[in-house]
Amino acid sequence: MNANHLSSQVTKKIIHVDMDAFYASVEQRDDPxxxxxxxxxxxxxxRGVVAAASYEARKYGVKSAMPGVIAKRKCPSLIFVKPRFEIYKQVSHEIREIFYEYTDLVEPLSLDEAFLDVTQNKLGILSATKIAKEIKRKxxxxxxxxxxxxxxxxxxxxKTATDIHKPDGLTLIPPENVTSFIEKLPIEKFFGVGKSTSEKMHRMGILYGKDLKQLSLERLKSNFGKQGQYFYNIARGIDExxxxxxxIRKSVSxxxxxxxxxxxxxxxxxFLTGLIDKIFEWSxxxxxxxxxxxVKIxxxxFRIYSKSHxxxxxxxxxxxxxxxASQLLNDLLYEKKYPAVRLLGFGISTLTKANEGDLQLTIDF
Known part of the structure; x- marks a missing residue:
C-alpha cells in the first residue's frame, strides 16, 4: 500500500460482521x-436447492445453491429443514439494533452480514477491536x-479478514500490517476473486498478493477488463x-x-400475473x-433466459x-420454441420514487 494513501486511511475503522451459517444456526438453535x-x-x-448449510454439513462438501439431491449424496445423514424467512428477518433485525448502538453508518449486505464504520462511534470507543468484541458478545x-x-x-x-477465521472468529488487520498481509494472501482468498478468475490468475503465475502487485494496470485491464482497476487497487490495499x-435499492424481483x-x-x-401483483404491491x-x-425463465x-424493456x-x-411483461414472456417462449419452464421470474429495476416522473405512460410495441 502506498504510504501516502495509507496515511489518509489510518483514521478509518471498518468492521465487517458475518453471522456463522446463519439460517442453519437459527434452526439448530430453535430445535435441539x-x-x-x-x-x-x-x-x-x-427439485430442491440448499439455501444454507450448517458447518457439520459443510465438512461433507455441502454448500449453498447446491441441488438437494447432490447434497444428500455427499452427506447421506443430511437433515433438510424448510426455511423460515420471517424468523430470519426478525433475528436479523435484533442483530442490526445492536449495530446501531455503536454507529448509524451500517451497510447491510444481506440478512446475515453488514459493514460498520466505527471511526466516529456513538460511545466514543477508540478501539474498533473492542467494539467488534462487544458486538459479538451481545x-x-x-x-x-x-x-x-x-x-x-x-x-x-x-471483509477479507472476516473469512480468515470462521466460525466465531475475530481478525484484525491493522494499518501497519496491510502491505505484508496482502503480499502473503493467496489470490483465491481475495474478496472478489472467484474460482474461474483465480484459475486464470494461477495460469498467469499470480499465486499471492505480491504477484498481483507486480502487474501493471494496463496488463490487468487487458486481461480482466473493468475488473483490472479493482485488482490493481486491492493489491495495494486501496478501497475508497x-x-x-x-x-438505495436498485431492483426488486x-x-x-x-x-x-x-x-x-x-x-x-x-402465474406471471401473480408475480406482478406481488411486486406492484411492494412498489x-x-x-x-x-x-x-x-421477465426471466x-x-x-437449467439454462436462463431473460428479456427486459x-x-x-x-x-x-x-x-x-x-x-x-406479458409481451416479454410471449417473446421469450416463442423465441425458445416453448421450452419446458422450470422457473419463472419477474422484476423491476432502475427504481424511482413516486414523486419523480409523470403518472401516465404509453408504450408502443
Missing part, C-alpha cells in the same frame, strides 16, 4: 434435535448465535468505497421454481417504481406493467 448434526435449509427433493447473548468479524482500514480488508447507510415443468403459455401468463407500499421491467436444462419514465400502472 438438530444441534451438532449436518443440517441444510432448503429442499431435499429432486449478539451471542441476545440471539444465542455466533458471528465472525473482521476489522481494518477499508471494506475490502475488513464508503460505508453507505440505508443503501420475485420468482418461483415449479414442482413440475410447464410449457403452456396460458398457465405461465397466469405502492414503498412508493418506488421501476423504469425497467424484466429457466428451462429444464425500459422506459424514460417509471411504470406506475399495473395494467401497463402487465402488458409489457
Amino acid at each position: 434435535k438438530l444441534r451438532n448434526k449436518p443440517v441444510a435449509v432448503g429442499g431435499g427433493s429432486d 449478539v451471542k447473548e441476545t440471539t444465542g448465535l455466533t458471528a465472525s468479524a473482521g476489522i481494518s482500514v477499508n471494506k475490502f480488508l475488513a 468505497r464508503p460505508v453507505v447507510a440505508d443503501r 420475485a420468482e418461483r421454481t415449479f414442482e413440475k415443468d410447464h410449457r403452456q403459455e396460458s398457465y405461465l401468463q397466469d 405502492k407500499k414503498n412508493e418506488n417504481f421501476g423504469r425497467t421491467v424484466t 429457466k428451462d429444464n436444462q 425500459s422506459s424514460t419514465l417509471p411504470f406506475k400502472e399495473k395494467e401497463l406493467i402487465h402488458k409489457v
Whole structure:
C-alpha cells in the first residue's frame, strides 16, 4: 500500500460482521434435535436447492445453491429443514439494533452480514477491536448465535479478514500490517476473486498478493477488463468505497421454481400475473417504481433466459406493467420454441420514487 494513501486511511475503522451459517444456526438453535448434526435449509427433493448449510454439513462438501439431491449424496445423514424467512428477518433485525448502538453508518449486505464504520462511534470507543468484541458478545447473548468479524482500514480488508477465521472468529488487520498481509494472501482468498478468475490468475503465475502487485494496470485491464482497476487497487490495499447507510435499492424481483415443468403459455401468463401483483404491491407500499421491467425463465436444462424493456419514465400502472411483461414472456417462449419452464421470474429495476416522473405512460410495441 502506498504510504501516502495509507496515511489518509489510518483514521478509518471498518468492521465487517458475518453471522456463522446463519439460517442453519437459527434452526439448530430453535430445535435441539438438530444441534451438532449436518443440517441444510432448503429442499431435499429432486427439485430442491440448499439455501444454507450448517458447518457439520459443510465438512461433507455441502454448500449453498447446491441441488438437494447432490447434497444428500455427499452427506447421506443430511437433515433438510424448510426455511423460515420471517424468523430470519426478525433475528436479523435484533442483530442490526445492536449495530446501531455503536454507529448509524451500517451497510447491510444481506440478512446475515453488514459493514460498520466505527471511526466516529456513538460511545466514543477508540478501539474498533473492542467494539467488534462487544458486538459479538451481545449478539451471542441476545440471539444465542455466533458471528465472525473482521476489522481494518477499508471494506475490502475488513471483509477479507472476516473469512480468515470462521466460525466465531475475530481478525484484525491493522494499518501497519496491510502491505505484508496482502503480499502473503493467496489470490483465491481475495474478496472478489472467484474460482474461474483465480484459475486464470494461477495460469498467469499470480499465486499471492505480491504477484498481483507486480502487474501493471494496463496488463490487468487487458486481461480482466473493468475488473483490472479493482485488482490493481486491492493489491495495494486501496478501497475508497464508503460505508453507505440505508443503501438505495436498485431492483426488486420475485420468482418461483415449479414442482413440475410447464410449457403452456396460458398457465405461465397466469402465474406471471401473480408475480406482478406481488411486486406492484411492494412498489405502492414503498412508493418506488421501476423504469425497467424484466421477465426471466429457466428451462429444464437449467439454462436462463431473460428479456427486459425500459422506459424514460417509471411504470406506475399495473395494467401497463402487465402488458409489457406479458409481451416479454410471449417473446421469450416463442423465441425458445416453448421450452419446458422450470422457473419463472419477474422484476423491476432502475427504481424511482413516486414523486419523480409523470403518472401516465404509453408504450408502443
